[in-house]
Amino acid sequence: MNVDKYQEICRSLPPHVQLIAVSKTKPESDIEAAYALGQRHFGENKAQELKKKYEDLPKDILWHFIGHLQTNKIKYIIPFVHLIHSIDSYKLLEEVNRQAEKHQRRVACLLQFHIATEETKFGFSWEECEEMLQQHDLHSLKNVEIVGVMGMASLTENRGQIHHEFATLHDYFTRLKTKYFTTQDSFKELSMGMTDDYPIAVEEGSTMIRVGSAIFGKRNYNLPVND
Numbered sequence: 205m206n207v208d209k210y211q212e213i214c215r216s217l218p219p220h221v222q223l224i225a226v227s228k229t230k231p232e233s234d235i236e237a238a239y240a241l242g243q244r245h246f247g248e249n250k251a252q253e254l255k256k257k258y259e260d261l262p263k264d265i266l267w268h269f270i271g272h273l274q275t276n277k278i279k280y281i282i283p284f285v286h287l288i289h290s291i292d293s294y295k296l297l298e299e300v301n302r303q304a305e306k307h308q309r310r311v312a313c314l315l316q317f318h319i320a321t322e323e324t325k326f327g328f329s330w331e332e333c334e335e336m337l338q339q340h341d342l343h344s345l346k347n348v349e350i351v352g353v354m355g356m357a358s359l360t361e362n363r364g365q366i367h368h369e370f371a372t373l374h375d376y377f378t379r380l381k382t383k384y385f386t387t388q389d390s391f392k393e394l395s396m397g398m399t400d401d402y403p404i405a406v407e408e409g410s411t412m413i414r415v416g417s418a419i420f421g422k423r424n425y426n427l428p429v430n431d
């Protein structure tokens with residue numbers, strides 16, 4: 205891992221911003237190295253890889269699930285996951301609730317929004333999310349707790365556009381807070397910002413940044429991932 209870069213990021217963050225070290229595809233030794241420096245929040249995007257790392261590594265690690273979640277994989281992570289960032293349908297939320305009930309847990313979740321121009325990214329549009337909230341009372345799902353929103357900006361050099369996309373997500377957050385979560389103090393998280401755009405995200409009000417390659421180096425996606 206890049207210790208200097210890690211420490212530089214830690215020093216640069218205001219106290220209200222949590223750094224999530226994204227360790228997907230990386231060996232457990234990398235996580236142990238960051239753990240030794242005091243890092244406790246880690247992010248993974250594959251359910252089975254996350255489960256394996258959870259089993260092998262210290263139990264005071266707070267595990268964030270940041271990838272696209274399939275309903276049949278929820279069971280692997282529900283017993284221990286700290287926060288699911290990627291809720292993008294009511295069906296998924298219902299299934300998380302059902303599994304969490306089995307484990308007598310209340311699992312914290314974020315609603316993921318599609319704020320980028322790329323079609324490939326997941327998440328609700330504002331209209332889809334409002335439609336869900338009008339059709340279903342999320343507070344009636346007793347084993348999940350919606351604590352905020354998550355989004356990924358476009359992969360672009362255009363800083364103005366990235367600012368605009370994060371500002372849009374912040375606006376969605378504020379509208380949801382005002383309309384649906386006014387009395388819920390735990391609805392307070394804005395998960396936005398990655399290696400290339402986290403300083404912009406912090407300027408736009410991020411409370412959680414998800415940083416991988418700056419800390420652990422480039423990922424090799426050619427390795428077979430069994431998930």
Ligand SMILES: *Cc1c(COP(=O)(O)O)cnc(C)c1O
Pocket residue numbers: 226228249270271356397398399400414415416417418
């Ligand atoms: C991989 C990933 C990250 C981290 O990306 P880097 O550019 O390596 O910092 C953050 N968020 C999500 C959802 C990811 O899939």
